[in-house]
Amino acid sequence: MLNKINLKSLSKEGVFSFVMDQSLPRYRAEQLMHWIYEKYAADIDEITEFSTGLRNALKSIAYISNLQLAKSLKSSDGTKKFLFSLRDGETIESVLIPDEGRLTLCISSQVGCAMGCLFCVTGRCGLVRSLKSYEILDQIITVNRLIQPKKITNVVFMGMGEPLANFDEDVKALWGIVQFLGISKRKITLSTAGIIPGILLLPEKAPEINLAVSLNATTDEVRNKIMPVTKRYPIRSLINACKKYPLRSGRRITFEYVLIDGRNDSLEDAHRLVKLLKGIRCKINLILLNPHPGSDLKRPPDKRVSEFQNILLRNNMRALIRESKGQDILAACGQLRAGIGRDI
Numbered sequence: 001m002l003n004k005i006n007l008k009s010l011s012k013e014g015v016f017s018f019v020m021d022q023s024l025p026r027y028r029a030e031q032l033m034h035w036i037y038e039k040y041a042a043d044i045d046e047i048t049e050f051s052t053g054l055r056n057a058l059k060s061i062a063y064i065s066n067l068q069l070a071k072s073l074k075s076s077d078g079t080k081k082f083l084f085s086l087r088d089g090e091t092i093e094s095v096l097i098p099d100e101g102r103l104t105l106c107i108s109s110q111v112g113c114a115m116g117c118l119f120c121v122t123g124r125c126g127l128v129r130s131l132k133s134y135e136i137l138d139q140i141i142t143v144n145r146l147i148q149p150k151k152i153t154n155v156v157f158m159g160m161g162e163p164l165a166n167f168d169e170d171v172k173a174l175w176g177i178v179q180f181l182g183i184s185k186r187k188i189t190l191s192t193a194g195i196i197p198g199i200l201l202l203p204e205k206a207p208e209i210n211l212a213v214s215l216n217a218t219t220d221e222v223r224n225k226i227m228p229v230t231k232r233y234p235i236r237s238l239i240n241a242c243k244k245y246p247l248r249s250g251r252r253i254t255f256e257y258v259l260i261d262g263r264n265d266s267l268e269d270a271h272r273l274v275k276l277l278k279g280i281r282c283k284i285n286l287i288l289l290n291p292h293p294g295s296d297l298k299r300p301p302d303k304r305v306s307e308f309q310n311i312l313l314r315n316n317m318r319a320l321i322r323e324s325k326g327q328d329i330l331a332a333c334g335q336l337r338a339g340i341g342r343d344i
C-alpha cells in the first residue's frame with residue numbers, strides 16, 4: 001500500500017481531482033463515491049461496474065482501507081458493541097444503539113484517551129494515538145455493511161477519545177459523514193470533556209452539528225478530581241464558551257452529568273447546576289454510572305437521583321435520567337478494548 005492513495009482519505013473535491021488526474025471522465029468520481037459509500041465496496045475489485053482493465057489501473061495507484069471486525073457483542077436491550085482492528089493492530093470500539101426507530105452509532109475518535117476521567121476505562125489506558133478521518137468514517141461504513149439493508153441514522157462522537165483533541169481529522173470526518181453518507185448534520189452530536197479552543201472553533205470549521213459537554217460537577221475542585229481537564233479549562237470559562245456556541249432555533253446544547261454517589265450528587269450540586277446553566281438553551285442528561293470492575297465508584301440511590309432531577313425540573317430545566325445502555329456487555333467506552341468483555 002506504500003505510496004498508494006487511500007480513496008477513503010479523499011474529500012469529495014479530492015475524489016474529483018483524483019479522477020481528473022487519471023484523465024478519467026467526471027462521472028467516474030460519482031461512481032467511485034457510490035460504490036465506496038453506498039455499496040460499501042471494501043476493495044477496488046468489488047467495483048464490478050468498472051472493467052477489469054480500469055480496476056487494475058486503479059489498483060496500481062490506489063486502494064480502499066477497511067476496518068476488521070475483531071469481536072461483536074449483543075446486549076439483551078438490543079445494544080450491539082463492535083471491536084474493530086486497525087491496520088497497525090490497534091483496536092477501537094463502536095456501539096450501535098437502536099432506539100425508537102433510530103439507529104445511533106457511538107463512534108471513537110482516538111485509540112485510548114489522554115483526558116483521564118475518573119469514571120472511564122478508556123481514560124485509565126492513556127492515549128495511544130488519534131484516528132485518521134477515514135478510520136472515524138469507516139466505523140459507520142463497516143457497521144452499515146454489517147447491518148444492511150438497515151442504515152445508521154444518527155451518529156454520536158462519544159466513544160473512545162476526546163474528539164476536540166483530534167480536531168482536524170474529526171472535522172474532515174464530519175464533512176464526510178454529511179457529504180458521503182448523507183446523514184443530516186442535525187443527527188450528529190459531538191461530545192467533549194470541555195476543550196474550550198475546539199468548542200470556539202467548531203462552528204467555523206465543521207457542519208452545524210449538535211454539541212454535548214460532559215460536565216459532571218459544579219465546582220472546579222470536585223470537577224478537577226473527576227475530570228483533570230478542568231485544570232486547563234475551568235468550569236466558568238467552559239460555560240462562557242458554550243454560551244458562544246451558535247444554536248439554530250429548536251436546538252439545544254446537551255450537558256451530560258454522570259451521577260456518582262457521594263461525589264457530585266448533593267442537592268447543593270443540583271442548585272449550583274441550575275445557576276451555572278441559567279440562560280443557556282440546553283438539556284441535561286443525568287447519566288446513571290455504569291459501574292466497572294476495578295473501580296469503587298458507585299451510582300447514587302434512586303431517591304437521590306429523583307431529588308436531584310426534581311430540583312432541575314422545578315427550575316424549568318430540561319433534565320432526563322439516562323440509564324447506560326448495554327450493561328450486560330460492558331458498553332461504556334473502553335471496557336471491551338481493555339479485555340473485560342465476554343462473548344454472549
Ligand code: SF4
Nearest residue numbers: 113115117120123161
Ligand atoms: S470519558 Fe471521554 S474524554 Fe473522558 S477519559 Fe473517557 S474517553 Fe476520554
